[in-house]
Amino acid sequence: MQITDDLNRLLEIVPDQIRRPLLQHQQRNNLIEIVMDLGRLPEARFPSHAEYLGEIPISRKDLNYSIERVGDFSSDNRAGIEQTLHRISAIRNRTGEVIGLTCRVGRAVFGTIGMIRELVETGRSILMLGRPGVGKTTALREIARVLADDLEKRVVIIDSSNEIAGDGDVPHPAIGRARRMQVARPEQQHQVMIEAVENHMPEVIVIDEIGTELEALAARTIAERGVQLVGTAHGNQMENLVKNPTLSDLIGGIQAVTLGDDEARRRGSQKTVLERKAPPTFEIAVEMLERQRWVVHEQVADTVDALLRGQKPNPQVRTVDENGEVKITREYNGTPRLGGGVSQNAGSLLRQSGEVLTSRSGFRDSGYIVPLPNTGQVNQPVEFSEAKSFEELLDESFSGNGMFSNGNSGRWEAQATGPNGEDLPLHIYPYAIPRHQMEQVISTLGLPVVLTKDIDSADVVLALRTHTRKQSKLRHIAKARHVPIHVIKNSGLPQIAKALRRLLDMEDPNTPEFADLNLFAASASEDEMEALEEARLAVEQIVIPKGQPVELSPRSP
Known part of the structure; x- marks a missing residue:
């Protein structure tokens, strides 16, 4: 990573008794900020410690020396x-006179978003969370540069305090080709956000420190117009936003819903529960726990x-090792984060089946679900007779007892060759079968199969079966090209x-058939899989064998 800080420009505005020790300091490149309070010793703060600079307290003359060399407050x-990117913040007394200064070092760090660059390129809105000083604004600045220069998008930065693009009318080169709109007063930031969309036709809006309800509503308005949003908000984790009524709209908003007596009894909860009100303004959230560790x-x-x-979410944990490589892991824990667990009727379903629910929540974690059969086994190859006529192959295909069956004869090697001695992957010509359904099965099960539109290469x-019997033309074409038909x-x-x-000889006749539930889940999320597993349990273990109805757990759409 390349770091640019213009530290000498910051040291020029402080008195000599502060500048001299810092110029010779071994950790000057790690300096975070300089604190100057009236009547106290000047202080330099570093990531790991803070230390005093000299033994002379700060006087009003020292404060005025620095104030005269910076822009207007x-x-x-x-x-x-x-x-420059440096920020000078003032502390005033009751009469409005400055009695303290915090001179914070601003750095442009190129390459700091390597951990999430592929997410930035997706065009989805991203919200950066983290405590003050963890590097949110630095990351925001680099995201704006990457979007403007590398991806060539129209980027507009809403810079309320000139912290992203620096002070002055000419923005700092660290933002690249991105444009910057300054905000005259912080309370007008939401108006400038809307103005940017209406007047300057941006593809991306970058906002730092979304902190008011009006700004959150303006962000939602911008997102609904199809503009990508990249912003920051104070808060260490997602739970902080969920509990923050001012900013909760950024993640969809929270509303209280009153349940009926039957519904509350079925859920095993109180009559008033919290639910998400709307789609989130930001589709991706990044918790910046440390500079090199993001969730x-x-x-x-x-x-x-x-x-x-x-329940406890299962986010990604991205870290950067000593070699600069990004490592992605999952932070998974089966126990609920905020209390709760399996709903009342879900637990009764397991109790009716004579099983005891374990301490972890959910049907998939209970250990009660029968595992799906292992379909990755390799069967022994047998010889394929080329002397067989096409009609015999076709009849065997219709009857299901030929070379593609699960019998002890007529098998071909699953990992080496196909039915005609060809190398895998197996090329299949689908006829009267929806192509997207076949692609879904192939992708979900990870099968070595390729769909082709050319019967010559199949x-x-x-x-x-119904279509094949009526299509003698297909039978003649397949016969002429010596391509077997499976129905x-x-x-x-x-x-x-x-x-x-x-076809791939991956079935075990001694294993009972279970539907792979991933085939029925559009996004294969945990909620979908949980609902499908619960329905399967109810049908297989209660409805069919006992003839009893089962009330399934309520789930949000």
Whole structure:
């Protein structure tokens, strides 16, 4: 990473008794800020410690010396040095006179967003969270530069205190080609945000320190117009925003919902519960715990819903090692974060089945779900007879007892060759079967199969039985090209999965069939998988064997 700080420009505004020790200090490159309070010793703060600079207390003359060399202080008592990123903040007494200064070092760190660069390039809105001083503004500045220079987008920065692009009318080079709109008064930031969208046609809006309800509403308005948002807010974790009524709209807003008696009894909860009110303004949230350790919530909506249900989300943890490589792990814990667990009727479902629920919540974590069969086993290869006629192959395909069946003969090597001795992946020509459903099965199960639109390059034809019997033309074409036809009864996902596994000889006849629930989950989220597993348990263990109805757990759409 390349770091630019213009530290000498900051040292020029402080008195000599402060400047001299810092010029010779071994850790001057790690300096965070200089504190000058009237009647106290000047103090230099570093990441690991703070130390006094000299033995002479600060006088009014020293404060005036520094004030004369910086720009004008705005209504939020902030000023800067032109063409730099440094920030000077003032402390005033009751009469408005300055009695203290905090001179904070501003640094442009190029490459600081390497941990989340691919998320920035997706075009989704990103919210940066973290305590003061962790580097939110530095990351925001680099994101603006990358979007403007590398991705060539129209970027507008809403700079309320000139901290992102520096003081003065000419912005600092650290923001690249991005444009900067200054804010005359901090309380007018929400108006400038809307003005930027209406007047300057940006593709990306960058906002630092969203802190008021009006700014949160303006951010939602901008996001609804299709503009990518990148902003920061104070708060260490997502829980802080959930509990903050002023900023909760950034993550969808929280509302209290009153349940009926039956619904509350079914959920095993109080009659009044909290739910997310709307889609989040920011789709991605990044918790900057440390400078080299960030927690990424890729789906803010799922995280908020999990927190409101008393569950612990499973975000990514991204760190940078000594070699500069990004490592991504998952911070998973099966226990609820805010209390709660399996709903009352879910627990009764397991008790009716004669099982005891473990301490972890959820059907998938209870240890009660029967595991799906292992489909990755390799069967022994057998010889494929080229002397077989096409009609025999076709009849065997229709009957399901030929070379593609699960019998002890007629198998081909799953990991080496296909039905005609070809190398895998197996090329299949689908006929009258929705292509997207086949792609979903192949992707979910990770099968070595390629779909082709050219029957000449196909190893086998997969078709619906009803269509194949009526299409003599398909039979003649397949016969002329010596391509076998495999048929299925319907185009449902289980039928397609079973046929592909049979073609690849990946089925075990001694293992009972279980539907791979991933096939039915559009996004394969934990909530969808949990609901499908609960429904399967109810059908297989209570409804069918006992003939009793089961009330499933209520779930949000």
